[in-house]
Every structure is written in C-alpha cells, then in structure tokens.
Amino acid sequence: MLAMGEVGGPHIKAGGAPVEIRGLSKQFGSVRAVDSVSINVAAGEFIALLGPSGSGKSTVLMSIAGFELPNSGQILIGGRDCTRLPPHKRNIGMVFQHYTLFPHLSVLDNVAFPLKMRGIAKDERRRRAARALEVVRLGGYGERMPKQLSGGQQQRVALARAIVYEPQLLLMDEPLSALDKNLREEMQLEIKRLHSELGITIIFVTHDQSEALTMADRVAILQSGRVAQISGARDLYERPTSLFAAGFIGEMNMIEASWNGTEVTFAKNFSMALPSSAVIDDVAAGPVMLTVRPERVEVMPEGTPGTASARVDDVVYAGAGTLVIASMACGGTIRARKGSADLSAIREGDRVGIRFPADAVLIYPRQA
Amino acid sequence: MNGRTLILNAYVYAVLVFILVPILIILPMAFSETEYLVFPPKGFTFDWFGRFFSDRLWMQALQFSFQIAVATAIASTVIGTMASYALVRGAGALGSLFQALLIGPIVVPHVALAVALYLFFERVGLSGTLAGYIIAHTVLALPFVVFTVSAALLSVDPALEDAAMSCGATRFQAFRLVTLPLILPNVVSAALFGFIISFDEPVVTFFLAGIRDKTLPRMMFDDIEQNLTPIIPAIAVLLTGISVLILIGAAALRKAAENRTMPRFDEMK
Numbered sequence: 277m278l279a280m281g282e283v284g285g286p287h288i289k290a291g292g293a294p295v296e297i298r299g300l301s302k303q304f305g306s307v308r309a310v311d312s313v314s315i316n317v318a319a320g321e322f323i324a325l326l327g328p329s330g331s332g333k334s335t336v337l338m339s340i341a342g343f344e345l346p347n348s349g350q351i352l353i354g355g356r357d358c359t360r361l362p363p364h365k366r367n368i369g370m371v372f373q374h375y376t377l378f379p380h381l382s383v384l385d386n387v388a389f390p391l392k393m394r395g396i397a398k399d400e401r402r403r404r405a406a407r408a409l410e411v412v413r414l415g416g417y418g419e420r421m422p423k424q425l426s427g428g429q430q431q432r433v434a435l436a437r438a439i440v441y442e443p444q445l446l447l448m449d450e451p452l453s454a455l456d457k458n459l460r461e462e463m464q465l466e467i468k469r470l471h472s473e474l475g476i477t478i479i480f481v482t483h484d485q486s487e488a489l490t491m492a493d494r495v496a497i498l499q500s501g502r503v504a505q506i507s508g509a510r511d512l513y514e515r516p517t518s519l520f521a522a523g524f525i526g527e528m529n530m531i532e533a534s535w536n537g538t539e540v541t542f543a544k545n546f547s548m549a550l551p552s553s554a555v556i557d558d559v560a561a562g563p564v565m566l567t568v569r570p571e572r573v574e575v576m577p578e579g580t581p582g583t584a585s586a587r588v589d590d591v592v593y594a595g596a597g598t599l600v601i602a603s604m605a606c607g608g609t610i611r612a613r614k615g616s617a618d619l620s621a622i623r624e625g626d627r628v629g630i631r632f633p634a635d636a637v638l639i640y641p642r643q644a
Numbered sequence: 645m646n647g648r649t650l651i652l653n654a655y656v657y658a659v660l661v662f663i664l665v666p667i668l669i670i671l672p673m674a675f676s677e678t679e680y681l682v683f684p685p686k687g688f689t690f691d692w693f694g695r696f697f698s699d700r701l702w703m704q705a706l707q708f709s710f711q712i713a714v715a716t717a718i719a720s721t722v723i724g725t726m727a728s729y730a731l732v733r734g735a736g737a738l739g740s741l742f743q744a745l746l747i748g749p750i751v752v753p754h755v756a757l758a759v760a761l762y763l764f765f766e767r768v769g770l771s772g773t774l775a776g777y778i779i780a781h782t783v784l785a786l787p788f789v790v791f792t793v794s795a796a797l798l799s800v801d802p803a804l805e806d807a808a809m810s811c812g813a814t815r816f817q818a819f820r821l822v823t824l825p826l827i828l829p830n831v832v833s834a835a836l837f838g839f840i841i842s843f844d845e846p847v848v849t850f851f852l853a854g855i856r857d858k859t860l861p862r863m864m865f866d867d868i869e870q871n872l873t874p875i876i877p878a879i880a881v882l883l884t885g886i887s888v889l890i891l892i893g894a895a896a897l898r899k900a901a902e903n904r905t906m907p908r909f910d911e912m913k
Binding site for chain 1: 801803804806807808809810811812813814815817821822825826
C-alpha cells in the first residue's frame with residue numbers, strides 16, 4: 277500500500293499520507309451536521325464515506341479539504357494539524373461532483389493550473405501536465421477545451437488535475453454520480469488502478485453502496501452526523517454492527533422475534549438456537565430484531581422438519597436470480613433471493629417451508 | 645387572438661415612435677446651414693461639427709466630461725464588481741439590505757439625489773470638484789454595474805473557485821484567474837455603462853457644477869439658454885452615435901459571455 281507507484285511509461289510518484297480525524301463536530305444553525313466523528317485513515321488507504329444525504333459525509337470531506345471550519349475537533353494530515361489551515365495550503369488533491377474544469381482554459385492549462393499556483397516554470401508545467409494526462413489515458417487531448425470532451429473525459433481531466441502535483445491525499449466528492457452507469461464502472465476501475473499505482477491516500481464520498489463496497493479498503497457508514505460503522509466491505513455486509521448499518525447496506529430481512537439467551541422465537545412459536553456469534557452487542561433477553569440476508573434464506577417444501585411455514589405472495593424472475601416474496605404465519609414478509617436454476621417450480625399461492633442457517637442470522641436490540 | 649396580437653404590435657410600435665421621433669427630429673437639424681435651430685433644416689453642412697471641435701470652451705467641457713466618465717467607469721466597475729461578488733457569493737442576513745441600498749439610486753428621483761448630494765458636498769467641500777463629480781456619478785452608475793455583473797456571476801459555478809483553491813490558489817487568485825476571466829465580458833460591458841451614465845448625466849451635474857469647470861451636458865444647457873445654434877444637435881448626433889456604439893459593444897460582449905460560461909450540468913444531458 278505504501279509503495280511508491282511505479283507506472284509503466286509515464287509515471288507520477290505520490291505515496292500517501294495518513295489522515296486522523298479526531299472528534300470532529302460541525303453545527304449548522306441548530307442542526308448538528310457532524311457529531312464527534314473520529315476516523316483514522318492509514319497512509320495509502322482507500323476509504324469511502326457512505327451515507328444517505330444529510331448524514332454529514334460531505335461536511336466531513338469539506339472539513340478535510342478546508343472549505344468548512346469545524347466547531348470542534350482536529351484534522352491531522354500526515355501528522356500535521358490542518359484544522360484551521362486555508363484550503364490552498366493543505367496540498368490536497370480534490371475531485372468534485374461536477375467536473376469543475378475551468379471552462380476558459382485548455383485541458384492542458386487546466387491540469388497545469390496547480391503547478392502554476394506552485395510557481396513551477398512553464399516548460400516543466402507543460403511536461404508534467406502532459407504526463408498526468410497520460411496517466412488518466414488522455415494523452416494528446418491537451419489542446420482541447422473542456423467543453424469538447426465527454427463527461428467521463430472531463431472527470432478524467434479533473435482527476436489528472438488533482439494528482440498532477442503529487443499530493444499525498446486525494447479527496448473525491450461523489451465524483452462519479454454525474455456519469456451514466458457504464459462510464460461509472462469504467463471510472464471506478466480507473467480510480468482503483470490509480471490508487472494502486474500511486475499509493476495515494478483516498479477519501480471518497482458516495483451515497484452508492486455498491487461503489488463504496490467495490491472500491492474502498494474500508495467503508496465508514498455515516499448516520500445523522502455520526503459514524504455508524506467503519507470496517508471492510510465483507511464485515512460491513514456480513515456483520516453489520518447496528519440495525520441501521522444492517523438495513524442500509526444491501527437488502528435485509530428484518531423479523532420481529534424474541535430472544536431468551538440461547539434461542540430465538542418468531543413466526544408463532546417457531547424457535548431456533550443461535551450461536552453466540554449471532555448476537556451483536558450483548559442483547560438482553562426479550563424482544564429483538566432478527567436479520568437475515570435474502571440470499572441466505574432457504575425455501576423448502578412445506579412441512580420439511582425445522583422450517584417455518586409461509587405462503588408465497590410473489591415470484592419475480594430476473595434471469596440469473598429469482599426473488600421469492602412470502603408471508604409467514606406471524607404476518608411478517610420474507611424475501612428470498614435464489615439462483616433461478618436452483619429453484620424448483622414455485623408459484624404464487626404455494627405454501628413453502630422457510631429456514632435460515634444459524635450462521636446467517638444476526639439479532640439486534642429492537643429499538644433504533 | 646390574431647386581433648389582439650395586432651393591437652399589441654401597434655401599441656408597441658406607437659410607443660417606439662413616440663420615443664424615437666424627438667431624436668429623429670433633432671438629428672437632421674445638426675446639418676442645417678442656418679445660424680439658429682430650425683426644422684426642417686435648410687441646406688446641408690458639417691460646419692457645426694467643425695465649430696464644436698475648434699472651440700476651446702467646448703473642448704474643455706468635453707475633456708472634463710471625459711475625465712469624469714472614465715474615472716466613474718473604473719470606480720463603479722471596481723466597487724460594483726466587488727459588491728456583486730459579496731451579494732452573489734457571500735450574502736448573509738444583511739444581503740438584501742445591502743442590495744436595496746446599492747439599487748437605490750435607480751428608484752430615488754435624480755433630483756432628490758442631486759439636492760442631497762449638493763447639500764452634503766457643499767458642507768464637505770466637494771462641490772464643483774472633479775472628485776465630487778466622480779463620487780456622484782459612481783453612485784448613479786453602481787446599480788447598472790451590479791445588475792450586469794451579478795447576472796454573470798450567477799451563471800458561474802461557485803465550485804470552480806473551490807476547485808481552484810484546492811489546486812493551491814488563494815481566494816483572490818481563484819477570483820482573478822477563474823471567475824474574473826469568465827465574467828470579464830460583463831465587467832467590461834458594465835464599465836461602458838458606467839461611462840455612458842456619467843458622460844451625459846445632466847441633473848446631478850447641474851446641481852454640482854461650479855463656474856469654471858463645466859461638463860458637456862452643463863455647457864450644452866448654458867448654450868441653449870444663450871444661443872440655440874445647431875451646434876447643440878451636432879453634439880447630440882455625436883453623443884447618440886457614441887452611445888449606440890457602446891451599447892452595441894456591450895451587447896456583443898454579453899453575447900460572448902453567454903457562449904463562454906460553462907453550461908450547467910443539468911443542461912448538458
């Protein structure tokens with residue numbers, strides 16, 4: 277992760293700086309947009325800030341960039357306290373949502389702009405800008421005006437401009453949300469490639485969870501100004517630490533149940549024993565929320581031992597996968613996603629038996 | 645529907661004629677060979693233009709007006725651009741109050757403003773001075789500058805300056821290197837407006853005028869009272885010509901600005 281990027285042909289060396297956010301809070305009027313957020317980002321790490329709008333993720337990013345002054349807390353970049361430093365002194369690369377290329381400058385002059393601000397001579401500027409354009413695979417586009425490029429190309433230019441002066445930290449504020457789906461996937465790969473080539477630290481804001489899961493080393497989920505969970509993609513999906521995170525990432529069945537310390541009971545007295553690993557944060561005996569991912573739900577013929585009986589409400593065929601929606605005796609709805617090939621002919625109105633593998637179930641306190 | 649359109653068109657043309665006829669009557673009179681104003685003009689000569697340019701007093705007035713107008717153009721554009729920037733980008737709670745004060749001179753009758761300025765300038769010793777004229781005319785020109793520059797600023801994405809600052813530019817560099825080039829056509833056009841507003845401003849000037857230094861409009865007024873020669877329409881022809889050229893120039897600049905500023909993202913889809 278920390279290694280200097282070695283790119284075949286043109287290369288830009290960068291390396292990454294660690295970022296430490298300590299107890300960051302920001303108040304807008306009576307709204308607490310960010311509420312004592314602490315995140316440690318390792319040097320060269322790619323971290324995604326994920327959350328619904330209003331969760332404070334952009335405010336955190338803007339505070340790191342220097343466009344928002346936090347009410348309290350500290351931001352350390354590469355060990356240096358930058359909390360009150362103006363944006364132009366932070367030496368950060370930044371890519372914005374809407375490209376933000378300077379429309380009156382050519383592509384090359386756009387990319388060379390940060391070098392100009394750093395007093396680098398014109399020849400050197402042009403050479404390094406051209407090299408940065410090659411890194412984002414836009415060599416030879418330097419003389420064009422931003423208007424003449426497609427959205428994806430413009431965002432690559434913005435990327436080149438953000439890395440041309442070899443910053444150790446790259447901030448990205450929903451950089452792909454303005455692109456269409458195919459282009460977005462292409463750019464995701466492009467950014468991942470740059471990250472591994474340059475070894476630069478990246479903090480990436482997005483509201484698109486699949487983007488966060490596929491791109492980042494770790495994902496921080498923000499909820500009303502607080503960090504709900506920060507972990508790697510697999511943990512985030514398989515062991516969400518809160519009901520919010522469980523509902524926010526991916527699709528999740530949530531069933532009201534009761535817990536006696538060893539067994540969970542739902543659907544009118546259907547009980548199953550759970551391993552202790554299924555319990556997130558000591559859950560007291562009593563009402564709990566049982567969660568299980570739809571792809572872990574097993575659909576069996578009715579009456580199979582160890583299954584809860586349910587009635588199929590809908591079968592949605594979607595090529596590779598099929599979604600089965602069924603209602604259980606207790607009235608709760610359950611969604612199961614299965615490979616279409618594995619699913620025997622099930623039709624709407626059929627009665628089936630539903631079963632969850634014990635290791636697929638997690639339980640949470642009922643409230644929240 | 646068609647009948648209504650017809651009536652509306654007729655009405656608009658009637659208004660245009662009503663506005664333009666006095667100008668169309670005055671202009672030909674500049675070429676009359678007579679020693680006094682007459683309509684229709686008799687004969688054809690460029691004499692009156694020659695007399696205007698060879699007369700020392702007229703030339704002094706022209707030079708004085710020109711000085712004031714250039715200074716007003718510069719002062720109102722600099723102040724107006726800064727004010728527009730504050731209004732569009734940073735306006736807090738005081739924004740609308742500030743805007744009302746800036747736009748005020750358009751709403752307040754010029755006579756009222758002139759009297760107020762006269763009384764104030766008498767007291768502080770600015771009456772009849774070059775600085776006094778420039779300050780007064782700058783106040784009159786500011787609303788036009790603010791309108792013109794604000795319109796341009798509104799179409800420039802504020803995130804561009806953030807981007808510039810993230811690239812290492814100070815806030816002022818971000819303005820000078822990114823925003824200013826994008827709004828420059830409107831800024832120049834605003835300066836031209838400032839020039840025109842000052843150059844043929846009669847009312848405030850009338851109140852502030854001293855005995856020695858006279859602006860062109862003031863000098864014309866005196867001449868009308870005493871002589872009423874075709875030199876007056878000759879100057880009118882010149883002023884109208886200059887104004888029309890400047891307005892065309894300003895319009896062309898604004899058009900250029902529209903082509904230049906980046907289309908917003910939602911327009912690009």
